[in-house]
Amino acid sequence: MFFNINTSNGVPVYEQIARQIVFAVANRGIETGELVPSVRNLSRELAVNPNTVARAYRQLQDQGVLETVRGEGLVVTKGAAAKCKSTRKKMIGERILSVLQEARQSQLTEDDIKSLFADSLAASKKLANKNRTRKES
Amino acid sequence: MFFNINTSNGVPVYEQIARQIVFAVANRGIETGELVPSVRNLSRELAVNPNTVARAYRQLQDQGVLETVRGEGLVVTKGAAAKCKSTRKKMIGERILSVLQEARQSQLTEDDIKSLFADSLAASKKLANKNRTRKES
Amino acid sequence: MFFNINTSNGVPVYEQIARQIVFAVANRGIETGELVPSVRNLSRELAVNPNTVARAYRQLQDQGVLETVRGEGLVVTKGAAAKCKSTRKKMIGERILSVLQEARQSQLTEDDIKSLFADSLAASKKLANKNRTRKES
Amino acid sequence: MFFNINTSNGVPVYEQIARQIVFAVANRGIETGELVPSVRNLSRELAVNPNTVARAYRQLQDQGVLETVRGEGLVVTKGAAAKCKSTRKKMIGERILSVLQEARQSQLTEDDIKSLFADSLAASKKLANKNRTRKES
DNA sequence: GTGGTCTAGACCACG
DNA sequence: GTGGTCTAGACCACC
Secondary structure, rough: OOOOOOOOOOHHHHHHHHHHHHHHHHOOOOOOOEEEEOOOHHHHHHOOOHHHHHHHHHHHHHHOOOEEOOOOEEEOOOEEEEEEEHHHHHHHHHHHHEEEEEEHHHOOOOOHHHHHHHHHHHHHHHHHHHHHHHHOO | OOOOOOOOOOOOOHHHHHHHHHHHHHOOOOOOEOOOOOOHHHHHHHHHHHHHHHOOOOHHHHHHOOOEEOOOOOEOOHHHHHHHHHHHHHHHHHHHHHHHHHHOOOOOOOOHHHHHHHHHHHHHHHHHHHHHHHHHO | OOOOOOOOOOHHHHHHHHHHHHHHOOOOOOOOOOOEOOHHHHHHOOOOOOHHHHHHHHHHHHHOOOOEEEEOEEEOOHHHHHHHHHHHHHHHHHHHHHHHHHHHHOOOOOOHHHHHHHOOOOOOOHHHHHHHHHHHH | OOOOOOOOOOOOOOHHHHHHHHHHOOOOOOOOEEEEEOOOOOOOOOOOOOOOOOOHHHHHOOOOOOOOOOOOEEEEEEOOHHHHHHHHHHHHHHHHHHHHHHHHHOOHHHHHHHHHHHHHHHHHHHHHHHHHHHHHH
């Protein structure tokens, strides 16, 4: 499990954890029936408060992505992979739509918006490669 | 001056006001030297507390977009239009980059991302038209 | 009469006018018995509100620097020159003391303070020369 | 932490707090990574409204001196000590320059100015000693 | 517990 | 009339 937690960008930590678990399930990084890391292990690994991890897990249980197995821990539910694929698209799509609405409201031209998007897409690709390289090294 | 304030989307009201004034200055909706609406007037118009408007204005003063003219009110500074144009692009660009980075991290394919963008762009255009029509009617 | 009015440095305009008249009297730029400019003339010259000039004059009357001569206007009182010389020193001295107290509180060393003073003194001399040259040209 | 707040000298309370924190960081009275007093505690200690303290802290965040650690409080940022040392000098230097410019404009002689400075420096030293003694007693 | 936002309302200085 | 400061107190999210 690879998490990127940023404690200083305003996004709640529990939210970041929950989203990234959704992504992992969508990518089959965690399979149906597989245990997720224990609260105390994950909290140690991410250096965050255990309550924060617990809150993320609780939220995922409410969404039906995780369920408890008595005496074992939390596992990915049966239909989760498909569901997560769809929610992943929805989550990202919502954010995209929201920023585009602000872009419209700011009266940027459609061409400006498109070029910002293209630039950002290239920039994000570069950043992704850099991170990958750093991790491989 | 047209403001779209949404008090229930998590974005602080004072921040929305500040951003939209930056947009207005960038579009020359408010020209250099022109007075922005008085704190009291704008607060009445938007049905928010005067302090909230004052906070937005204070932030814009710190950024050098507005300055006080004693006994008169707040006016747009000299270099503000150019500065606002650039910050507008920066603000929108940052949001786009941020969502694209999450999209990468979620391992959506580049094609998925592009199609989400295209869909959202179309959707935002529709929404903009709807708003325009509503206001004209 | 030469006034330097700065409407955007926080110091009240009427205060700047009053102080500078005190200075002028101290320097014998305006002599005892001489008329000061009329409110409306000075307000036009400085491009400020007549009320502002009137307020400065009122303050100077309260201090006994100016007095009304019926049908004439405001003139410099008899003992004003000496008094203004002393208040000038007091006013400047108070400001100097105040900033030095903050400097102490900030725990700048005495050497730091002295060097800041020397630098500023040189800088203010340069600025004064520049202004003089500009006015002469 | 020792604060000298004067609520009746025209300088905004939040500004006094902010300046004195800058001084404290410059003197390493508060180190990088260390928590500043909580808004509630400091407001109680200084007998001012929490919002007033919060405003000072917000200003310091904008300047990059403080940053929030979620659920913990506000800590001094990494580069803050150096930055505060320089802004301290700048803040004091600006005030000195400003008063010297007025002294020039008032046509005090350079000797007069120097003697006022020397007197004030001595006076401020005495005041500082008196305060120190009072605190020690 | 922490900071952040917002409201309501008072008072002041300035023009 | 204008903005600026400050108070008092509520509510929220996060840890």
